[in-house]
Amino acid sequence: xxxxxxxxxxxxxxxxxxxxxxxxxxxxxxxxxxxxxxxxxxxxxxxxxxxxxxxxxxxxxxxxxxxxxxxxxxxxxxxxxxxxxxxxxxxxxxxxxxxxxxxxxxxxxxxxxxxxxxxxxxxxxxxxxxxxxxxxxxxxxxxxxxxxxxxxxxxxxxxxxxxxxxxxxxxxxxxxxxxxxxxxxxxxxxxxxxxxxxxxx
Amino acid sequence: xxxxxxxxxxxxxxxxxxxxxxxxxxxxxxxxxxxxxxxxxxxxxxxxxxxxxxxxxxxxxxxxxxxxxxxxxxxxxxxxxxxxxxxxxxxxxxxxxxxxxxxxxxxxxxxxxxxxxxxxxxxxxxxxxxxxxxxxxxxxxxxxxxxxxxxxxxxxxxxxxxxxxxxxxxxxxxxxxxxxxxxxxxxxxxxxxxxxxxxxx
Amino acid sequence: xxxxxxxxxxxxxxxxxxxxxxxxxxxxxxxxxxxxxxxxxxxxxxxxxxxxxxxxxxxxxxxxxxxxxxxxxxxxxxxxxxxxxxxxxxxxxxxxxxxxxxxxxxxxxxxxxxxxxxxxxxxxxxxxxxxxxxxxxxxxxxxxxxxxxxxxxxxxxxxxxxxxxxxxxxxxxxxxxxxxxxxxxxxxxxxxxxxxxxxxx
Amino acid sequence: xxxxxxxxxxxxxxxxxxxxxxxxxxxxxxxxxxxxxxxxxxxxxxxxxxxxxxxxxxxxxxxxxxxxxxxxxxxxxxxxxxxxxxxxxxxxxxxxxxxxxxxxxxxxxxxxxxxxxxxxxxxxxxxxxxxxxxxxxxxxxxxxxxxxxxxxxxxxxxxxxxxxxxxxxxxxxxxxxxxxxxxxxxxxxxxxxxxxxxxxx
DNA sequence: TATGAATGAGACTTCATTCAT
DNA sequence: AATGAATGAAGTCTCATTCAT
Numbered sequence: 018x019x020x021x022x023x024x025x026x027x028x029x030x031x032x033x034x035x036x037x038x039x040x041x042x043x044x045x046x047x048x049x050x051x052x053x054x055x056x057x058x059x060x061x062x063x064x065x066x067x068x069x070x071x072x073x074x075x076x077x078x079x080x081x082x083x084x085x086x087x088x089x090x091x092x093x094x095x096x097x098x099x100x101x102x103x104x105x106x107x108x109x110x111x112x113x114x115x116x117x118x119x120x121x122x123x124x125x126x127x128x129x130x131x132x133x134x135x136x137x138x139x140x141x142x143x144x145x146x147x148x149x150x151x152x153x154x155x156x157x158x159x160x161x162x163x164x165x166x167x168x169x170x171x172x173x174x175x176x177x178x179x180x181x182x183x184x185x186x187x188x189x190x191x192x193x194x195x196x197x198x199x200x201x202x203x204x205x206x207x208x209x210x211x212x213x214x215x216x217x218x
Numbered sequence: 219x220x221x222x223x224x225x226x227x228x229x230x231x232x233x234x235x236x237x238x239x240x241x242x243x244x245x246x247x248x249x250x251x252x253x254x255x256x257x258x259x260x261x262x263x264x265x266x267x268x269x270x271x272x273x274x275x276x277x278x279x280x281x282x283x284x285x286x287x288x289x290x291x292x293x294x295x296x297x298x299x300x301x302x303x304x305x306x307x308x309x310x311x312x313x314x315x316x317x318x319x320x321x322x323x324x325x326x327x328x329x330x331x332x333x334x335x336x337x338x339x340x341x342x343x344x345x346x347x348x349x350x351x352x353x354x355x356x357x358x359x360x361x362x363x364x365x366x367x368x369x370x371x372x373x374x375x376x377x378x379x380x381x382x383x384x385x386x387x388x389x390x391x392x393x394x395x396x397x398x399x400x401x402x403x404x405x406x407x408x409x410x411x412x413x414x415x416x417x418x419x
Numbered sequence: 420x421x422x423x424x425x426x427x428x429x430x431x432x433x434x435x436x437x438x439x440x441x442x443x444x445x446x447x448x449x450x451x452x453x454x455x456x457x458x459x460x461x462x463x464x465x466x467x468x469x470x471x472x473x474x475x476x477x478x479x480x481x482x483x484x485x486x487x488x489x490x491x492x493x494x495x496x497x498x499x500x501x502x503x504x505x506x507x508x509x510x511x512x513x514x515x516x517x518x519x520x521x522x523x524x525x526x527x528x529x530x531x532x533x534x535x536x537x538x539x540x541x542x543x544x545x546x547x548x549x550x551x552x553x554x555x556x557x558x559x560x561x562x563x564x565x566x567x568x569x570x571x572x573x574x575x576x577x578x579x580x581x582x583x584x585x586x587x588x589x590x591x592x593x594x595x596x597x598x599x600x601x602x603x604x605x606x607x608x609x610x611x612x613x614x615x616x617x618x619x620x
Numbered sequence: 621x622x623x624x625x626x627x628x629x630x631x632x633x634x635x636x637x638x639x640x641x642x643x644x645x646x647x648x649x650x651x652x653x654x655x656x657x658x659x660x661x662x663x664x665x666x667x668x669x670x671x672x673x674x675x676x677x678x679x680x681x682x683x684x685x686x687x688x689x690x691x692x693x694x695x696x697x698x699x700x701x702x703x704x705x706x707x708x709x710x711x712x713x714x715x716x717x718x719x720x721x722x723x724x725x726x727x728x729x730x731x732x733x734x735x736x737x738x739x740x741x742x743x744x745x746x747x748x749x750x751x752x753x754x755x756x757x758x759x760x761x762x763x764x765x766x767x768x769x770x771x772x773x774x775x776x777x778x779x780x781x782x783x784x785x786x787x788x789x790x791x792x793x794x795x796x797x798x799x800x801x802x803x804x805x806x807x808x809x810x811x812x813x814x815x816x817x818x819x820x821x
Numbered sequence: 822t823a824t825g826a827a828t829g830a831g832a833c834t835t836c837a838t839t840c841a842t
Numbered sequence: 843a844a845t846g847a848a849t850g851a852a853g854t855c856t857c858a859t860t861c862a863t
Contacts, residue, residue, distance in 0.1 A: 021847060041330060043244035047833060057849045062834065099414065125329050128385065129242065153413070163415045170404045171413055173386055174379035181378025182371075184329065203371045211412035212354070212372055213300065214364045222822070248858060249825095258824040260860075269858065423826060443732060445646035449854065459828045464855065501816065527731050530787065531644065555815070565817045572785075572806045573815055579784025580777035586731065587776055605773045613814035614756070614774055615702065616766045624843065650837060651846095660845040662839075671837065 026064045029054045033075050038118035042072055042126050072130060073137050079119055080141035083112075087148050098156035099209060102175075105149060107201045109179045113186040114197065124184040146172055175208060227265045230255045234276050239319035243273055243327050273331055274338050280320055281342035284309075288349050299357035300410060303376075306350060308402045310380045314387040315398065325385035347373055376409060428466045431456045435477050440520035444474055444528050474532060475539050481521055482543035485510075489550050500558035501611060504577075507551060509603045511581045515588040516599065526586035548574055577610060629667045632657045636678050641721035645675055645729050675733055676740050682722055683744035686711075690751050701759035702812060705778075708752060710804045712782045716789040717800065727787035749775055778811060 032054035036045045047068050051058045065071040087105055094104040112120040130137055149172045156162030162171075182204070186195060233255035237246045248269050252259045266272040288306055295305040313321040331338060350373045357363030363372075383405070387396060434456035438447045449470050453460045467473040489507055496506040514522040532539055551574045558564030564573075584606070588597060635657035639648045650671055654661045668674040690708055697707040715723040733740060752775045759765030765774075785807070789798060 025847090043330075046831090058833090059835075059850065060848055063847070068833070128326050129244075129330065156413075160415055162413050166408055166413050167404050170383075170401065171408060173382050174375075174405060174408055177380070177382025178375035178378040181374050181381060185374055200371065203368050204375060207367055207372055207375055207409070207412070209412045209414045211408070211410045212357075212363050212367050213410040214361055226822095247856090252825095259826095259858090260824055261822085263859070264822070427826090445732075448852090460854090461829065461856075462827060465826070470854070530728050531646075531732065558815075562817055564815050568810055568815050569806050572803065573810060575784050575788055576777075576781035576807060576810055579782070580780040583776050583780025583783060584773075602773065605770050606777060609769055609774055609777055609811070609814070611814045611816045613810070613812045614759075614765050614769050615812040616763055628843095649835090654846095661837090662846065663844055665838070666843070 021063060025054075025056065025060070029056065029061060029064055029071070030075055030078055033071050034079070034118050034122055037072065037075070037126060038121040042129065047071075072126070075122075076127070076130060076137075076139065077141055079122070080145055083108075084141065084145050084148065087145070091148065091152070098152050098159060098161050099205075102149070102152050102156070102208075103201065103205045105152065106175070106179060106204055107197070110183060110186070110197050110201060110204075113183055113195065117187060120183050120187045124180055124187060146176060149175060171208075178204060178208070222264060226255075226257065226261070230257065230262060230265055230272070231276050231279055234272050235280065235319050235323055238273065238276070238327060239322040243330060248272075273327070276323075277328070277331060277338075277340065278342050280323070281346055284313075285342065285346050285349065288346070292349065292353070299353050299360060299362050300406075303350070303353050303357070303409075304402065304406045306353065307376070307380060307405055308398070311384060311387070311398055311402060311405075314384055314396065318388060321384050321388045325381055325388060328381075347377060350376060372409075379405060379409075423465060427456075427458065427462070431458065431463060431466055431473070432477055432480055435473050436481065436520050436524055439474065439477070439528060440523040444531065449473075474528070477524075478529070478532060478541065479543050481524070482547055485514075486543065486547050486550065489547070493550070493554070500554050500561060500563050501607075504551070504554050504558070504610075505603065505607045507554065508577070508581060508606055509599070512585060512588070512599055512603060512606075515585055515597065519589060522585050522589045526582055526589060529582075548578060551577060573610075580606060580610075624666060628657075628659065628663070632659065632664060632667055632674070633678050633681055636674055637682065637721050637725055640675070640678070640729060641724040645732065650674075675729070678725075679730070679733060679740075679742065680744050682725070683748055686715075687744065687748050687751065690748070694751065694755070701755050701762060701764050702808075705752070705755050705759070706804065706808045708755065709778070709782060709807055710800070713786060713789070713800055713804060713807075716786055716798065720790060723786050723790045727783055727790060730783075749779060752778060774811075781807060781811070 029050065033045075033050045036050045036053050039045075040049070047061055048058050050071070051061050054061075061071065065074055087108055090104050090108055091101045094101045112123070127139075127142065130139065150168055153162060153168040153171050157164050157166075157168065182200065186200075230251065233253075234246075234251045237251045237254050240246075241250070248262055249259050251272070252262050255262075262272065266275055288309055291305050291309055292302045295302045313324070328340075328343065331340065351369055354363055354367075354369040354372050358365050358367075358369065383401065387401075431452065435447075435452045438452045438455050441447075442451070449463055450460050452473070453463050456463075463473065467476055489510055492506055492510055493503045496503045514525070529541075529544065532541065552570055555564060555570040555573050559566050559568075559570065584602065588602075632653065635655075636648075636653045639653045639656050642648075643652070650664055651661050653674070654664050657664075664674065668677055690711055693707055693711055694704045697704045715726070730742075730745065733742065753771055756765055756771040756774050760767050760769075760771065785803065789803075
């Protein structure tokens with residue numbers, strides 16, 4: 018079921034991303050995905066067991082790519098752990114421009130899937146978060162990040178902020194130019210140094 | 219359609235919250251809501267135009283309450299703007315214990331609704347965010363919050379973090395005891411002072 | 420699910436009998452049954468859980484009637500146990516004229532149902548056979564039927580013969596006049612006295 | 621379409637028998653037959669026009685064999701016509717042990733096919749019945765069987781009884797040992813001499 | 822106002838059959 | 843001749859919504 022025609026499987030996944038992002042998983046019809054993929058309705062079921070399974074496979078696939086890309090970019094980033102975190106943040110937000118459908122899909126469908134599609138665990142999502150967690154932990158070991166903050170809390174806070182921003186950007190800036198750099202800088206500023214005004218010294 | 223029997227309208231909204239939170243909006247059946255509310259299926263339609271309209275009315279109602287409560291608690295909180303922000307954060311996270319259904323509903327259904335239920339704008343959500351924004355703006359005017367951070371960005375970041383945490387707490391700590399205070403403190407610490415280690419002085 | 424509208428339930432069962440008898444269970448569409456019953460497709464599912472359940476309910480209903488009628492007629496038949504057996508045989512075969520659809524339904528669908536529709540046990544069929552068995556056993560006790568024959572075997576043989584004949588009659592004599600009496604007499608003659616020629620004495 | 625590869629045709633028929641007997645014709649998938657036969661789905665259609673045609677071909681094939689075997693065994697049976705009838709009965713019932721799939725297939729699918737698969741006439745079945753009919757007619761001519769019984773009725777009764785018994789045996793005694801001889805003897809006793817007790821003389 | 826039986830459009834999915842390889 | 847991926851028609855069943863009572 019996985020190897021009949023890898024190219025067709027990819028086409029179906031691409032179509033599913035587009036349709037799910039545009040209409041939402043529950044409003045999307047399998048026949049719409051098929052049409053978008055240029056295959057017959059029944060063909061979907063040669064590659065995926067059900068509509069739910071298609072959703073999950075799509076998650077796995079896209080999150081896997083995102084994880085790979087994040088790991089890659091982080092590895093190539095010179096500088097401190099904070100620079101790497103900035104890079105990961107930039108990558109995440111860049112989805113809004115690079116792959117708007119994926120951005121909408123992740124921000125909107127990720128939650129539903131976790132809770133309502135079967136008992137899907139979403140291991141790839143956990144793996145993605147681990148990238149951030151490892152950076153934070155490394156930063157703490159290196160003395161660059163305060164040891165008093167809870168790494169998991171930091172990760173959730175950062176991911177939450179990213180997710181919310183990506184959603185907002187998706188909704189408001191689709192087809193508009195956004196200055197992502199400013200957003201990334203602003204977010205890093207907030208998370209790195211806090212919002213509290215401090216007396217100059 | 220709004221005044222026939224206010225008590226019954228409330229019963230239906232309560233039932234809808236419970237059912238939508240438990241099963242998800244798309245998996246929930248109108249008849250389940252009716253059963254939970256102790257009314258006939260058709261009665262739902264005397265109070266709400268459609269299932270979508272019920273969802274939206276539920277949002278409006280619950281967000282309105284949350285807004286009122288937030289405004290109230292903030293007004294009663296003594297101390298600086300940062301203390302008030304802490305209070306708003308504490309209120310938001312307290313939903314996981316005070317009203318778990320509402321917590322799940324807000325975290326999971328809010329997004330879908332915004333994007334796929336008709337063209338609903340979610341004005342109450344905007345209003346809720348404004349509470350945070352006004353606090354941040356006030357903090358900046360008072361010199362307690364850095365003027366270099368973008369207030370809207372701060373608000374999105376904080377709300378995003380809250381939303382993600384509430385979701386995580388909902389999923390993992392339902393029926394378990396959570397130390398919310400520690401979470402609130404940790405989150406304020408992160409947002410107020412940042413994660414970067416600073417040289418002692 | 421059983422009492423909403425008994426009259427409608429009956430209409431659906433009647434329609435199902437007609438459609439299943441005419442087209443066969445597997446070729447019959449639920450929508451055809453609905454149309455024949457004069458209800459919407461979905462209405463079927465208010466009264467029966469599934470197409471399979473409808474088939475089973477139909478069996479139960481018709482066999483129950485047949486059992487009641489057989490018991491009744493047997494009770495009212497004067498004469499020996501053999502006369503009562505003749506009466507039961509006559510009743511069974513009379514279906515071809517009285518209720519041709521039921522005749523076809525019983526002869527053709529009864530078997531499938533036993534084997535392939537879920538794990539349906541067909542208790543009513545067993546009950547129906549018991550009527551014959553009890554007659555045979557009574558006959559043996561009374562010395563009217565040979566004690567050396569196995570009652571269950573006799574019953575199976577008689578029912579099998581009846582079933583086959585009913586099927587043949589259904590297929591060949593639909594809309595034609597049949598002399599059922601001759602068939603009943605002939606069958607009783609065979610089963611009562613055997614086919615072997617015996618020397619006159 | 622018949623001669624391409626006779627061995628493969630046979631393999632498909634064997635597979636069809638097994639699958640149809642196990643799952644029932646309507647629940648059986650062509651792909652299951654193909655898999656069982658060790659051929660590709662499409663190959664089935666090189667040997668048979670359709671699933672229906674496969675069913676019919678299977679009937680023809682198996683009935684032809686049964687007819688041949690019955691004729692053969694009858695020819696080889698010494699003794700009277702009644703002995704030959706006993707032999708034919710024994711052969712029919714022996715299917716439950718010799719070829720349980722065929723037994724189930726004949727008892728369960730034969731009827732459906734006659735009525736619902738196209739307008740198939742089932743000439744082989746008629747031919748099979750003729751074997752019994754010829755025996756009965758011969759018996760009557762020889763004075764061994766009463767001339768007052770209707771040969772066709774006798775044949776239908778016997779075949780019906782056999783069919784019903786084979787079905788019952790198939791369902792209850794699959795994988796269990798059965799004393800077929802006793803059943804054959806019992807059945808012959810019933811049909812030859814009837815069930816009625818007669819005064820000793 | 823309230824009911825809940827009835828509706829019927831529409832979705833997911835299956836599977837007999839085809840046809841390019 | 844053989845394959846098996848692809849097709850797409852068609853069926854069962856669901857459920858938001860209606861409306862007669």
